[in-house]
Amino acid sequence: MSKKIILSGIQSTGNLTLGNYLGAINNWTKMQEDYDCHFMIANLHTLTIRNDPETLRQNTLNLLALYIASGINPEKSNIFIQSQVASHAELAWVLNCYTYMGELSRMTQFKDKSAKHADNINSGLFTYPVLMAADILLYQADLVPVGEDQKQHLEITRDIAERFNKIYGQTFKIPEPYVQGVAARVMGLQDPTSKMSKSSTLENDSILLNDEPEVILKKFKKSVTDSENIVRYDKENKPGISNLITIYSAITGKTKENIEKEFEGKGYGDFKTAVANCVIEELKPIQEKYKELKENPDYLEKIFRRGAERAYTIAHKTLEDVYKKIGMVWF
Numbered sequence: 096m097s098k099k100i101i102l103s104g105i106q107s108t109g110n111l112t113l114g115n116y117l118g119a120i121n122n123w124t125k126m127q128e129d130y131d132c133h134f135m136i137a138n139l140h141t142l143t144i145r146n147d148p149e150t151l152r153q154n155t156l157n158l159l160a161l162y163i164a165s166g167i168n169p170e171k172s173n174i175f176i177q178s179q180v181a182s183h184a185e186l187a188w189v190l191n192c193y194t195y196m197g198e199l200s201r202m203t204q205f206k207d208k209s210a211k212h213a214d215n216i217n218s219g220l221f222t223y224p225v226l227m228a229a230d231i232l233l234y235q236a237d238l239v240p241v242g243e244d245q246k247q248h249l250e251i252t253r254d255i256a257e258r259f260n261k262i263y264g265q266t267f268k269i270p271e272p273y274v275q276g277v278a279a280r281v282m283g284l285q286d287p288t289s290k291m292s293k294s295s296t297l298e299n300d301s302i303l304l305n306d307e308p309e310v311i312l313k314k315f316k317k318s319v320t321d322s323e324n325i326v327r328y329d330k331e332n333k334p335g336i337s338n339l340i341t342i343y344s345a346i347t348g349k350t351k352e353n354i355e356k357e358f359e360g361k362g363y364g365d366f367k368t369a370v371a372n373c374v375i376e377e378l379k380p381i382q383e384k385y386k387e388l389k390e391n392p393d394y395l396e397k398i399f400r401r402g403a404e405r406a407y408t409i410a411h412k413t414l415e416d417v418y419k420k421i422g423m424v425w426f
């Protein structure tokens with residue numbers, strides 16, 4: 096039996112947070128044995144906002160280093176940069192012609208992002224989910240690990256694939272969302288009702304993966320809590336403490352109940368320090384490996400070249416099938 100195929104990706108838009116790590120990358124590393132994994136650096140998706148070109152180039156390479164530093168093994172999983180596999184942009188164009196304006200207008204991310212960037216509501220932002228569909232469908236992915244905020248994009252991917260298959264016969268595998276057992280949804284430390292985000296404008300809201308230990312400690316110390324002073328999970332009424340419990344649980348593997356017991360009779364100060372320390376310990380080897388990788392650009396280049404080649408071989412096969420079916424002259 097061949098392994099099931101997984102594809103996922105993160106946009107290369109700058110500093111990754113503890114949320115990206117605990118919510119995505121850390122779980123990906125656990126899937127490598129059991130699945131045939133493709134982990135993409137989604138640099139084309141970042142073009143929907145204005146980037147400084149040199150920063151974008153650096154962010155892309157940084158994300159590659161971070162994937163590896165976090166434990167994605169390039170000998171087991173395929174890591175590649177989206178823009179280096181031309182089939183993504185090509186299939187996205189085709190699929191655009193099988194996607195309706197109506198369905199794209201219903202995407203909540205489009206509505207949110209156009210409200211945020213009212214001065215730059217470009218067509219790329221609108222057709223963003225179609226490029227994402229192309230990413231997934233090119234690899235005939237069975238499973239796509241995505242966070243809550245990307246579920247709708249996976250649904251539209253399925254709709255587009257089913258529509259295409261209905262007209263032209265079986266072409267794309269219909270992907271399923273991969274429900275992550277332990278994936279943590281990490282919220283902001285200052286605003287625990289919104290997702291921890293690299294673009295947060297609140298100071299001390301996000302832990303960045305390259306934050307120094309003192310900074311991590313400071314940010315946790317300043318995190319918003321409540322006045323009860325009891326370490327108890329209650330997402331509705333105690334979103335701040337509940338978020339810290341989630342983080343602590345994701346890293347230590349302890350259950351919420353055990354954590355509540357562990358900190359019975361202790362105050363928030365102790366708990367915050369414990370959470371900060373476990374985060375610092377978790378990130379330490381990653382930060383070290385990351386530095387090492389950044390000093391070795393030749394190695395990184397070797398990985399992305401090989402990744403692009405492997406990815407292209409698979410992606411191009413799907414694209415060829417599509418082009419033949421829709422009537423492009425083949426050579």
Ligand code: TRP
Pocket residue numbers: 102103104105106137140226227230231239240241245
């Ligand atoms: N849109 C995803 C995000 O912002 C990133 C992404 C691009 C992706 N292509 C993908 C995720 C394909 C999963 C599969 O998080």
